Amino acid sequence: MGVIFDNLDFWGEALVGTLVLFFGGGALALVLGTIVGAMRVSPVPIARAVGTFYVNTIRNTPLTLVFFGFAFTLPPLLEVRASGGREFIFAIAALGVYTATYVAETIRSGINTVPVGQAEAARALGLGFGQVMTLVVMPQAFRSVIPPMMSVFIALLKNTTVAAGFSIMNLGSARDWLSERGENQLTVILWVMIIFVALVLLLSWLQRTFENRWRVAR
Template structure:
């Protein structure tokens, strides 16, 4: 046990920096993907064919592309176009672009749970598409969107470890650094697992709380 604790205490600065960057990646990408995914979801149900086609194409391409390939494209291919992006901003962008496709599908599915008569009645009153979506449809769809949306964000938190393969010092990069220091990998990986559990459990608790609250609201 003493040796197990020593692995953490002697390398606290590395662990803290790694998990701090993981949290930053998660928060920035969560906000970015929520905004972009909601916009894409609105496009998927838009009355404009071109917007629907764009949203569908985006989702089909990104959902069927490995996240590692999205990272590789931004880190290695984009600089060939004379667009220089540092590793950390590239990680933010990769996670946002990739996760927004899944957020879009959650939003679209949530919108589809709202009875069409709600939107038709609003349009009969002269409301525009955006007014119907923002004031009538999305508030009702939110109740069915919460559980899958939280699952998407939990998956994204775990996906941040892919950034370690592209020179970003986050939790997934810790084992490589610790290997150079000769630390026992079992203890290293166990502490990383504990760290992710500490980050994920509050999201799970929040998900269950919102599910109960919204279920009562129905």
């Protein structure tokens, strides 16, 4: 326990960093992924093509390379420096853009579970594509993909450790930082594992809660 209590300043900052990356990246991924998922089933060929290209390109690119792009390529293009808190913004963007591809495919699979007759009935009532998606299809799709969607967010939580390789404080930084303070590296890694297990168990509890509340009757 000395590893924790003797370094409370680090653990607090690292945990906050991980949670900021998780919630920021998750929010971006959910919004962007929902849009791309809708594009993937859009009746407009260009929208489908753009959505397909985005998913196939980003999803097949290693997350580390996505981070490299946001850390070293994007700042010069925007004529800004990745410092002064901006590195967190770029890291959140990298996580969000990458995770959005998995959110989009999860949403698309949920959309495919909605009976076609419901969308056709909505169109027969005079609703446009956007109204059909937002009022009829998406609410049912979200309810049917809670387990796989939570798996995506659990993966996002663990992927936040990649940011440690780009000098962004989070739980993935624990080994390097605390080894410099003379702490045993194996003990530090075990504590990081315990914290992540606790966070994943919390997400699993949220999944069960949402499933019980929003279960789709078949």
